[in-house]
Amino acid sequence: MERMKILNNEEIKIIERKEIPKGTVMLFGFPDVGLVGVIAASHLISELGLEEVAYVDSKLLPPIIVLHEGLPHSPIRIFGNHNILLAVSETALQGELIYPIMHALIDWGKSKEVKMMISISGIPVQDRQDLEELKVFAAASDQNTLKMAEDKGVEILREGYMVGPQAVMLQYCATLGLPAITLLAQCFFQYPDPEAAAKVLEQLANFTGVKVDVSKLLEKGEEIRLKARDMMKRTQQELARMRKTQEYDIPLYIT
Amino acid sequence: MSEESFKRRRSIFDLIDEYFESLEAWAERVTESLLERPSWNCRTCTIEPLRDVMVTSDEVIVTVDLPYAEQNTIQVKPVGKDMIEVSAKMRRKVSFDDFGITHHRGEFQRFHCRTKIPVPVYMDRMEIRFKRGILEIRLPRKHEYEIPIE
Numbered sequence: 479m480e481r482m483k484i485l486n487n488e489e490i491k492i493i494e495r496k497e498i499p500k501g502t503v504m505l506f507g508f509p510d511v512g513l514v515g516v517i518a519a520s521h522l523i524s525e526l527g528l529e530e531v532a533y534v535d536s537k538l539l540p541p542i543i544v545l546h547e548g549l550p551h552s553p554i555r556i557f558g559n560h561n562i563l564l565a566v567s568e569t570a571l572q573g574e575l576i577y578p579i580m581h582a583l584i585d586w587g588k589s590k591e592v593k594m595m596i597s598i599s600g601i602p603v604q605d606r607q608d609l610e611e612l613k614v615f616a617a618a619s620d621q622n623t624l625k626m627a628e629d630k631g632v633e634i635l636r637e638g639y640m641v642g643p644q645a646v647m648l649q650y651c652a653t654l655g656l657p658a659i660t661l662l663a664q665c666f667f668q669y670p671d672p673e674a675a676a677k678v679l680e681q682l683a684n685f686t687g688v689k690v691d692v693s694k695l696l697e698k699g700e701e702i703r704l705k706a707r708d709m710m711k712r713t714q715q716e717l718a719r720m721r722k723t724q725e726y727d728i729p730l731y732i733t
Numbered sequence: 734m735s736e737e738s739f740k741r742r743r744s745i746f747d748l749i750d751e752y753f754e755s756l757e758a759w760a761e762r763v764t765e766s767l768l769e770r771p772s773w774n775c776r777t778c779t780i781e782p783l784r785d786v787m788v789t790s791d792e793v794i795v796t797v798d799l800p801y802a803e804q805n806t807i808q809v810k811p812v813g814k815d816m817i818e819v820s821a822k823m824r825r826k827v828s829f830d831d832f833g834i835t836h837h838r839g840e841f842q843r844f845h846c847r848t849k850i851p852v853p854v855y856m857d858r859m860e861i862r863f864k865r866g867i868l869e870i871r872l873p874r875k876h877e878y879e880i881p882i883e
Contacts, residue, residue: 574759607796607865607867610863666867668783668785669783669785669796669798669867670798699800700800700801700866703798703800703866704780704800704801707782707783707798708772709774710783711772711783714783
């Protein structure tokens with residue numbers, strides 16, 4: 479049963495279906511390179527038995543619903559338990575929607591006194607096929623959070639460009655003074671990468687204290703890659719439009 | 734000729750810019766419309782795999798994602814001078830039921846796709862490897878002419 483409606487702004491509504499606990503960690507798993515965030519989010523939902531607690535409703539979104547057991551669901555939903563909230567999208571987001579959607583979700587999270595925002599995604603590497611051990615990198619919204627990541631042994635993404643939902647999250651959280659971190663596992667650019675999703679989940683446990691068994695994710699790797707083909711194809715189109723390959727660029731810093 | 738009517742007349746550079754912009758938009762629409770089709774074919778019982786083409790200075794690298802593919806059944810065939818065809822048998826049959834889909838019927842046990850090679854290459858010198866379920870095809874580029882630097 480829908481409990482209440484929160485109007486974040488004129489254009490995007492976040493509709494709560496359950497009571498939302500305060501003071502949790504909020505995670506974001508959105509379609510991006512290697513679908514790392516979505517695969518990791520999907521695994522978290524099934525392993526932790528997370529329930530849908532809210533969803534995004536907006537006329538800005540394309541006219542898409544996701545049918546589960548014959549019933550309509552928003553493609554962007556928030557799952558959770560008493561420890562974590564997890565925003566996940568089952569459809570590739572168009573570049574122009576990323577700002578309003580991320581701002582609305584972060585404003586909503588702030589109203590729930592979320593103590594930290596964490597985006598889980600991937601960072602593409604050209605020689606991914608030959609990498610045996612994948613690294614996870616981090617970038618943060620402020621110096622303290624960055625130090626916390628460093629203390630937990632995560633390599634820091636010191637220089638470079640970031641494109642996509644995690645870029646908007648870091649910038650907006652920095653503006654609002656909210657601690658936020660992006661965890662990025664090395665991955666394929668254009669193919670679903672369950673191994674990278676497992677790697678990012680292992681690292682995520684250091685920040686949330688919530689450990690999940692990733693063995694099933696690795697065992698079902700081929701099945702996941704097969705199932706995720708269509709979503710990856712749509713995501714590739716959106717990544718091309720938002721110039722995702724800029725993440726390979728070497729920036730010219732203006733000091 | 735008044736100044737107003739002179740302003741309205743666009744320069745040749747504006748016209749060229751507009752032409753290229755419309756060409757680019759058209760190419761994008763064509764590419765998208767080509768992609769707008771199911772990634773499976775019930776008639777041929779095949780699945781179209783994800784793939785990518787990268788052009789470097791001396792070769793074209795095509796990669797194809799082939800989960801469940803049986804390595805010894807992978808076939809790569811040149812089709813003319815600028816296309817390759819990839820097919821592979823899967824270790825297990827996959828049906829729509831496996832994906833929770835009940836409104837379509839069909840079983841698949843093969844991957845199949847054709848990929849256009851954007852620049853001239855030596856088809857007879859292709860190198861192939863299969864690692865982590867990803868097929869990698871390397872084709873040396875044919876440089877038909879070179880402009881000498883004085």
